[in-house]
Amino acid sequence: MEASVGFVAWRYLLPSTPQGLHGTWKGDRAILTWQTVDAVDEYEVFYRRPGSHDTAPWCSKSSGKSVMAEFDVHTGLPYEAYVVAKNWFGSSDRSSKINGCARAPAPTQFTVVCDPTKPLLSLKWNQVSCSVGYVIKRKSAMESDFHIITTIDSSYITQSQDTNIIYGMSYTYMAISLDRSGESDSSLSVVVCPRVPVPNHFAASTPKGLSATVLLNWQAVPNSIAYHIYRRRAEDPIYQNPILLMTLRNPNANSYLDQTVINNVKYIYTIASEDSAGVSLQSTAVVGMGALIAPNNLSAEPVHGNNCIILSWTEVAGALGYRIWRSGGQPSTEKEIGLLSHEYNTKYVDREAKHETAYNYTVQAFDKNTKYGPKSNGVKAIVSKIMPPSERQKTGQKATVPVMVDVRFGDLITENVDAIIVCLSSDELKNKILNAAGHSVSLIFASVHQRDINGCFKASGGLLPCKNIIFVPWKAPAESLDISEQSIRTFIIIALQCAQQHECQTVAFPAVGCGGLGYDVHTVAKAMVSEAYKQKKSNSQTSIEDSTIPSTWEKTSDTYNLRVNVPVNSSEGQAVLLDFHRTMTNYDSYSRIIRIERVQNERWFLQYQIHKSEFHRRLQQDTEQRLFHGCAGGESAVKSIVEYGFNRSLAGTKHGKYALLFIEFIFIPIFPYLLECFFQIGTAYGLGVYFSSKASESHNYTKLSNSISMGERYMFVCKVLVGKTTQGNASMSTCPAGYDSTGNGSTIYVIYHDVQVYAEYLIIYQ
Known part of the structure; x- marks a missing residue:
């Protein structure tokens, strides 16, 4: 009984079992907490891994008030633990077990x-x-x-x-x-969201051997889908922000040739990449500038037996014309012998070359910003003297002197050529020529013509600048136009044969039948030039000089199409639209470009070229400008302008009659033309045809087309010879003496001669 009582007393003195055991497991540390037990000297914490048969203490606390234990564990391994309270009398029962696993914490500062x-x-x-x-x-x-x-x-x-x-x-x-x-x-x-970076190493340079071109290079950006190239003029007072020039959809592209620049004008370029989320920032700006190059492939072909050498070369993009230089002979120093004021003229005939003299030729291009571009490589040529006819007869050789037909616009009386052709049936022309040539020539003519009234003969030029006058019999038939055209061709053949017989190298023709007979000058000119070319082909030594048709023009069955579509995104199309966009200040005026058409009126173009050469000779400078003309008459007026040119007689009115311009028969036209156009632009600066350097001003005089494609407007891009201009007013029916055009002194020009303009392109837009 006493032993039993003692045991109970002893148990009573032992500490109570710890309660509320809780664990926090994190990283490589474990923290256990529990409720305080009275009369405790210390606690012991025991652990073991699941499945382990060993139990080992983690640590012990000597303070009886401690309710927490902290210790190291292996991260990611499961554990079970319990706590025992201890005092002087012994240990308590084990606490309930707790299971836990310390996991690695999340990475920080990600x-x-x-x-x-x-x-x-x-x-x-x-x-x-x-x-x-x-x-x-x-x-x-x-x-x-x-x-x-x-x-x-x-x-x-x-x-x-x-x-x-x-x-x-x-x-x-x-x-x-x-x-x-x-x-x-x-x-x-x-x-x-990773964005495509700006292309690195963006640079602009002037490519060697290419005129009016800037080469852009950059490092391709992997995984980009496109590149956007922006450009503006460095000194443009209106547009200070770059305008999108081109979008390249090739992600591997690393270069671009900008062939729409003007030589010697600085341009500022930037580039941006594109990804699926949009366009990146633009790169650092670079400056590029095109430069005229020396003409390539210069060749000199002597026409033996004539005092002439034919030069030809490759067209230089962006050039307005070419200067021709020659050295050799007396004096031997180099001098400028010719100037061609059109970029498409790539041929020149030196008619002052002396026989058996070595000449060296070079050619240089020029534009509005470059008076003298780099010179081409020099070429040498010597023209040989042909054997005289008397010597050829002795040796049995036939005369093979080539005939040079010089087709140009001018008065026969003033032509300085080897021979002018006079039609014997044209009394007015014949008498005017004889009176100007002098009495002695008239006597010779009367004597020869009396002996052979139907023959072709030559007389001296007398007081005229020409060396000879060749009189050719011709009578116009009264039948159909086809018969008349054939008769004209016969006249050309007889005249050329006579000129060749008399060793004439340059010949000037009148527009036969276009005076009193009233023949259509277009038909006559076409027949004359066509037959001249035919004779040239039949005689390889015959050379004909005419104004060069642009190489970009397209033909169908030997005939130039009057209107040819130009792709808007082509370099030619972009060049046409450059000034249109820049000067169309109100962008709300139009929404899109429908198409661009190139006008290919051979007759009109050649006549304009002749007039341009005369302007340059007279003014000693290039006054050609590219101006805009808004067409208010719809498709019918456009068709009339393309076929016949502008008609200033209708200026200031909405409707008007057809006006037919006949070139006086003493002139030498290539292609005179019919003029028709409708206007609604008023006559504030003169009774002429109006043009503007601003597309926005010309836009005000267009009107919506009534065609199926509703909302179309028409604007011509024209080459205009403004010449010497002065302030105009509404009372001016002709241009004041000493001037070539009138206007407002800044953007508007009025011309009074229809050959001063050529409609180069037509822009159809909405």
């Missing part, structure tokens, strides 16, 4: 940074020392779930890269720690 030069994202985070590695997960804007892109098996590696990205796509990233149990906590997610 960042994702885009590389500015290439498709690469750099990921970084702080080290989790108790982890065994990391997992990087990602999802794109098009994905709903994360997926692993990288697994790292070391806690010391705290950075990674992602190169499998698409510019413009949004991505979400997270970093997750790994421990012995697998994936632990994840970091905060980071959203990033």
Whole structure:
């Protein structure tokens, strides 16, 4: 009984079992807490791994008031633990067991940074020392779930890269720690949208051997989808911000040739890349400038037996004309012998070359900004003297002197050629020529003509600048036009044969039948030129000089199409639209360019070229300007202008009669023309045809077309010879003496001679 009582007393003195055991497991540390037990000297905490048969104390606390224990654990491994309270009398019963597993904490300071030069994202985070590695997960804007892109098996590696990205796509990233149990906590997610970088090494240069061209180069950006090139003039007072010049949809492109520049004008360029999210920022600006180049492929072909050498070369883009230089002979110093004021003229005939004299020729281009461009390589030529006819007769050789037919606009009386052709049936022309040539020539004519009234004969030029006068019999038939045209061709053949017989090199023809007979000058001119070319082909030594048709013109069955579509995105189309966009100050006036047409009126173009040469000779400068003309008469008026040119007699009115311009028969036209056009532009600066350097001003005088394609407007881009201009007023029916045009002194020009303009392009827009 006493032993039993003692045991109870002893048990009563033992500490109570600890209650409320709770564990916090994190990283490589475990923290246990429990409720305080009275009369305790210390606590002992025991642990073991599940399945282990050994139990070992973690640590013990000597304070009876302690209710917490902290100790190291292996991250990612499960544990079970309990607590025992102890005093002088012994130990309490074990507390309830607690299970736990300390997991690696999430990585902190997780960042994702885009590389500015290439498709690469750099990921970084702080080290989790108790982890065994990391997992990087990602999802794109098009994905709903994360997926692993990288697994790292070391806690010391705290950075990674992602190169499998698409510019413009949004991505979400997270970093997750790994421990012995697998994936632990994840970091905060980071959203990033890598944008395509600006192309590097953007540069502008003047390409060698190319005129009116700027070469742009850059380093291609991987994974970009396009490049946008912007441009503006460096000294443009209106547009200070760059305007989109071109979009290249080739992601591998690394260069572009801008062939729409004006030589010696500075342009500022920038470039931007494009990705699926849009266009990047623009690059640092670079400056480019085109420059005239020396004409290439210069050749000199002597026409033996004549005092002439034919020069030809390759057209220089952007040139307004060419200067021809010659050295050799007396004096031997180089001098300028010719000037061609049109970019398409790439041939020149030196008619002052002396026989058996060596000459060296060079050619240089010029434009509005460059008076003297670089000279071409020199070429040498010597023209040989042909054997006299008397010597040829002795040796049995036939005369093979070539005939040079010089077709140009002018008065026969003033032509300085080897021979002028006079039609014997044209009394008015014949008498005028004889009176100007002098009495002695008239006597010779009367004597010869009396002996052979139907023959072709030659007389001296007398007081005229020409060396000879060739009289050719011809009587116009009264039958159909076809018979008349054939008769004209016969007249040309007889005249050329007679000129060749008398060793004449340059010949000037009248427009036969266009005076009192009233023949259509277009038909006559066409027949004359056509037959002259035919004779040239039949005699390889015959040379004909005429104004050169632009190489860009297109033919169908040997006939130039009057209207040819020009692609808007071509270099030619962009060049046409450059000034149109720049001077159409009110962009609300139009919404889109429908198409561009090139006007190919051979007759009109050649006549304009002749007039242009005369302007340059008279004024000693190039006064050609590219101006706009708004067409108010719709498609019918456009067709009339394209076929017949502008008619100033209708200026200031809405309707008018057809006006037919006949060139007086003492002139030598290439293609005179019918004139028709409707106007609604008023006569504030004179009764002529109005043009403007601003497309916005010409736009005000267009009106909507009534065609099926509703809303179309028509505007011509014209070459205009403004010459010497003065202030105009509404009372001027002709241009004041000493001037070639009137206007407002700034943007508007009025011309009074229809050959001063050629409609080069037609812009149809809405």
